[in-house]
Amino acid sequence: MAKLTIVPTPIGNLEDITLRALSTLRRVQLVLAEDTRTTGLLLKHYEIKCSLQSYHKFNEHQALEHICRRIEENQDVALVSDAGTPGISDPGFLLVRACLERGIEVECLPGATALVPALVASGLPCDRFSFEGFLPVKKGRQTRLKELADQPRTMVLYESPHRVLKTLEQLASELGEDRPAAAARELSKLHEEVVRGSLSELISHFSTHSPRGEFVLVVAGATPTKKQKTTDSQADNTDQ
Known part of the structure; x- marks a missing residue:
């Protein structure tokens, strides 16, 4: 069964990509990229040839149906952003939600984030x-x-x-x-x-x-007030 895989990419140093991320990018039929030019440089560096499609904040709503349909037609898809983990201050949430609503498996690889x-x-x-x-x-x-x-x-x-x-x-x-x-x-x-x-x-x-x-x-967070410290202490005693 095909799935959507979220693939973190390096935030700067290209050596920070994982072996699993590289394996995934070589395996999938389609890579969704925030900027195909940026991702193209990464793929070229690691000699990976695959189909690229733009997926960014200006077209993500319109692209959801097409992407989900491709996965349902048994095509594995990877989502990357320009740097770091998609969904963290970058496009990704809408696609993940759409896939889950349609019963499509979603996998997120661990990796780079700033x-x-x-x-x-x-x-x-x-x-x-x-x-x-x-x-x-x-x-x-x-x-x-x-x-x-x-x-x-x-x-x-x-x-x-x-x-x-x-x-x-x-x-x-x-x-x-x-x-x-x-x-x-x-x-x-x-x-x-x-x-x-x-x-x-x-x-x-x-x-x-x-x-x-x-x-x-x-x-740094705010220093707790005397009242807050007393409340937290009482809560800790209750937990014990």
Whole structure:
């Protein structure tokens, strides 16, 4: 029985792809790619020849029926994004849901994603965290920032280089300039960098060093209030 396989691809260093991912890309009849040019370079590097089809946020709704029908006709399909795991701030969710609704098997391979290495390298607590992806660009942005102010878990956000300084300034305004944070950029690439410090220190750094590359921002959670600590302690005693 044919199926849809979600295949993570390297976020920078091409050696970060798994053997299982390469085997899958060689086996399937169709690879859905966010950008066929980007995926084409990856496939060429590993000498993989297969059928490519564009699948991105501008055509994903229209493409669902056609893709599901191909799988139902016993054609194995793989979904990749430009970098990382499809569905994580990239197209993928709609197709997975459509396949499951039609009884099509969906498999997701483990592999590259930017949020985990950034979180672990930040030096901030990573036993519990909140992944926020990209903040809304306009509508709902301020509301989301206010919600994050009281989030007790470490927060992970994605941001583009031309908005990262503005985002840091807005986070500092809502969460406080002294809130510990880290900014990771160009992960797994030649110019990989992780800048750690308070939000104000990160703002100072990127005000004098032009932000380049895709960013992952990791921000410490809010310090629990005395009331919250008492409530958590009571809950722990109840669990025991």
